[in-house]
Amino acid sequence: MTTRVLGFASLLLLAANSYAIFFVARPDRVQGDAARIVYFHVAMALVALFIAFVVVFIASIAFLRTGDLKWDRLGHASGEVGLVFTTLVLITGAVWGYPIWGTWWSWDPKLTTTLILWFMYLGYLMVRSYAEPPRGPRYAAIVGIVAFVDVPIVYLSSYWWRTLHPQPVIGPLADQQPSSSIVWLLLLSVVAFTVFYAFLVRLRYDIERSEAAVADLGVADLGKVAHAST
Amino acid sequence: MPVLDHNAPFLLWAFGITAVVLGGYGLYLWSRLKAVKARLGDYSARNVSAAAPIATAAQPASRAKGPSAL
Numbered sequence: 001m002t003t004r005v006l007g008f009a010s011l012l013l014l015a016a017n018s019y020a021i022f023f024v025a026r027p028d029r030v031q032g033d034a035a036r037i038v039y040f041h042v043a044m045a046l047v048a049l050f051i052a053f054v055v056v057f058i059a060s061i062a063f064l065r066t067g068d069l070k071w072d073r074l075g076h077a078s079g080e081v082g083l084v085f086t087t088l089v090l091i092t093g094a095v096w097g098y099p100i101w102g103t104w105w106s107w108d109p110k111l112t113t114t115l116i117l118w119f120m121y122l123g124y125l126m127v128r129s130y131a132e133p134p135r136g137p138r139y140a141a142i143v144g145i146v147a148f149v150d151v152p153i154v155y156l157s158s159y160w161w162r163t164l165h166p167q168p169v170i171g172p173l174a175d176q177q178p179s180s181s182i183v184w185l186l187l188l189s190v191v192a193f194t195v196f197y198a199f200l201v202r203l204r205y206d207i208e209r210s211e212a213a214v215a216d217l218g219v220a221d222l223g224k225v226a227h228a229s230t
Numbered sequence: 231m232p233v234l235d236h237n238a239p240f241l242l243w244a245f246g247i248t249a250v251v252l253g254g255y256g257l258y259l260w261s262r263l264k265a266v267k268a269r270l271g272d273y274s275a276r277n278v279s280a281a282a283p284i285a286t287a288a289q290p291a292s293r294a295k296g297p298s299a300l
Binding site: 007018021027031032033034036037040041044084087088091092095096098099196199200203204206207210211213214217218 | 234235236237238240241243244245247248251252255256259260262263266267269270273274
């Protein structure tokens, strides 16, 4: 029920967001239509950094403290969705960068730290998938905590080092506040992608839980067969 | 339709890639959840039927020797 509600809500919000990006937002005087990319590029980056990877961090700590597998499943689900969002952030950033910077990629601090972040969460998912339980979830939780160190570095890199990447446009560290229409559209994007993130995490979490139940029942079935044959 | 400028192809590329990847990922998760729930339903049904009393063709003890010769 919750999954369907989240699915419909995210569909509606993403449709409204797409309409706003193409029909409400005005092109930038310098960047032209490429500036519209920012509305989904920034929204996905904020959701990945400040929701998805924060959830992985909290779930990893909770799993190490309690050993409850629900935290491991939540961390895994959030890490996977966060990695998909980060992949799209890197791709849409490159597509924005080509007409604006004249290059698809630059070893700029923001881009480099984001790429490192991408590899760290890829490592998290690989450890979680390939290491045998019960060690796999425990090792993955440790990687999930260590990888989180890079999250504030990514956000603050444009303040700490000289960078091509624009400064954050919203938030407490933003140098100049943009016009209210830009802020509202950006907020709509962030809300739409947050609800969609919740929908995807819910699906991924339910898959994990159902697969565990199938595995348990399968083992129980095998046990019955073994018992009957003796 | 809005009038798009010379950077519009980049916008359309970025938007298209995002829509295809997120839409595809969402559909993949949805279909995978459906499949695993169907499998879970199969297993549960099998376990319920295994736990239920089994109807057999065995004769009651009073007729264990078969019908009496009349």
